[in-house]
Amino acid sequence: MSxxxxxxxxxxxxxxxxxxxxxWTTLVSxxxxxxxxxxxxxxxxxxxxxxxxxxxxxxxPDGALWFSRGDDRIGRLDRSGNLSCFPLAPGSSPxxxxxxPDGAxxxxxxxxxxxxxxxxxxGVEEFDxxxxxxxxxxxxxxPDGALWFTLHRADALGRITVDGSVAxxxxxxxxxxxxxxxxxxxxxxxxEIGAGRxxxxxxxxxxxxxxxxxxxxxxxxxxxxxxxxxxATLWGSGSAVRLDADGAVVTAxxxxxxxxxxxxxxxxxxxxxxxxxxxxLARVDPRSASHGGSGPVR
Numbered sequence: 589m590s591x592x593x594x595x596x597x598x599x600x601x602x603x604x605x606x607x608x609x610x611x612w613t614t615l616v617s618x619x620x621x622x623x624x625x626x627x628x629x630x631x632x633x634x635x636x637x638x639x640x641x642x643x644x645x646x647x648x649p650d651g652a653l654w655f656s657r658g659d660d661r662i663g664r665l666d667r668s669g670n671l672s673c674f675p676l677a678p679g680s681s682p683x684x685x686x687x688x689p690d691g692a693x694x695x696x697x698x699x700x701x702x703x704x705x706x707x708x709x710x711g712v713e714e715f716d717x718x719x720x721x722x723x724x725x726x727x728x729x730x731p732d733g734a735l736w737f738t739l740h741r742a743d744a745l746g747r748i749t750v751d752g753s754v755a756x757x758x759x760x761x762x763x764x765x766x767x768x769x770x771x772x773x774x775x776x777x778x779x780e781i782g783a784g785r786x787x788x789x790x791x792x793x794x795x796x797x798x799x800x801x802x803x804x805x806x807x808x809x810x811x812x813x814x815x816x817x818x819x820a821t822l823w824g825s826g827s828a829v830r831l832d833a834d835g836a837v838v839t840a841x842x843x844x845x846x847x848x849x850x851x852x853x854x855x856x857x858x859x860x861x862x863x864x865x866x867x868x869l870a871r872v873d874p875r876s877a878s879h880g881g882s883g884p885v886r
Contacts, residue, residue, distance in 0.1 A: 589875075591841060593868040594630055596622035600863040602645040602655065603851035611853060611861040613869050614642035614655055621645075621655070621665065624861075624869050633665060644726070644851070646685045646693065650708040654693045656682040662695060662706055674710050684727035684737060684769075690750040694735050696724035703727065703737060703748050715752040719744075726778075726809070730771040732791040738766035738778055745769070745778060745789060759787070759795060768820070772812030779807035779820055786810060786820050786831055798835030811854050819860055821849040828852065828862055828872070841872055 599617030606612055609626035619640040621633040635642060641658025648654045653665040660680055661673040676682055681698040688694045692705040697714070701722055704714035717724060722742035730736045730747070737746045743764045745757040759766065765782030775790045784803035788796045800807060806824030813819060816833030826847040830839035841862075843849055848865035855861065860872040 589839070589841070590873045591843075591870060592628070593843075593864065593870045594624045594628060595867055596624065596630055596869050597632070598865070598867045600865055600867060600869055601643055601850045603853040603861050603863045603869070604645050604647050604653065605853040605855040605861055606647065606653070607651070609855070609857075611855070611869060611871070612645060612653055613851070613861075613863045614645055616641050616643060616658070616865075621653070622869065624871070633669070633671070635663065635671065644683055644685050646687055648693045648708070649687050649691045652708070654685050654687075654706075656685050656695060662693070662712075664708075672710075674706055674712060676704070676712070684725055686728050686735065688735060688750060689729055689733050694727055694729075694748075696727050696737055698723055698725065703735070703746070703754075713752075715748060715754065717746065717754060718756065722746075725767050726769045728769045728771045728776070730776050730791060731774050734791075736769055736771060736776045736778075738769050740765055740767055740781075745776070745795075757789060757795065760797065768807070768809040770811045770818070772816065772818070773814070774816075775812070777810045777812050777818040777820075779810050781806050781808060781823070786818065786835070788818075788835070796835065798831060800829065801837065808849070809851050811852055811860075813854065819852055819854065821852050821862060823848060823850065828860070830874075839874065843870060 599615045600613045602614040619638040645655035655663045663673045680700040684696040701717045702714045722739040725738045725740045727737040747755045764780040767781045768779040805822035808823040810820045828841045851863040862870045
């Protein structure tokens, strides 16, 4: 396995693998986006607002890059490099973003107990959740044509259809604190940052939970793999792990105690991109037997 880190700037947080073999990350600390191309070259896009705090991001159905901003906006960067943003209610705190099956981009509002959608032309619609103070966090398209999201403070998963119908799926134990979520071919995977577990829910089925070797590892983000398993970042232990379809940890990658891994994305070639908040975007290639060092600094 090879691991190469590319220095992109402090505060690397969200990740998406793009259509051209590279990857994008948000830089929360500086109000910028960074891209590493397939040859390892790094470039930055300044959002023009140092305190904009870009967080999660996703490739939209329109081919543009969409991202949440801590200044209560949803941002969009098209493939020609044009930036735009769509303002939301003050204090609503958008966080999770994902492409929906309806051609829109869906998002969560941490402080407003709502889930919303925005169309490429800027039309925004929001849907109230039946809980107060639930802290809706990550969101992902599920295998059933609905959107699934974590309710961090309610210890639950939520499901919303494209017409706005909401259902809640409580987790078995209190204190789970779900954060990351991602839809696989037949299941929704999620992390329990408070309990040191990774979970899986097949639509129409029961919740399965898989304990990690270190209960204090603080699993954060998750991405489903084609073989029925998943990768997850472990914020508390500076690493990432791959679980197989039975929920067993079969691979671990150590980035160091101070790395603070957050977002991750699986590329079409099977490599894994991981955002390290200390200032790097790491590319993990499970197919290679060699271990790489740090990549170029640009």
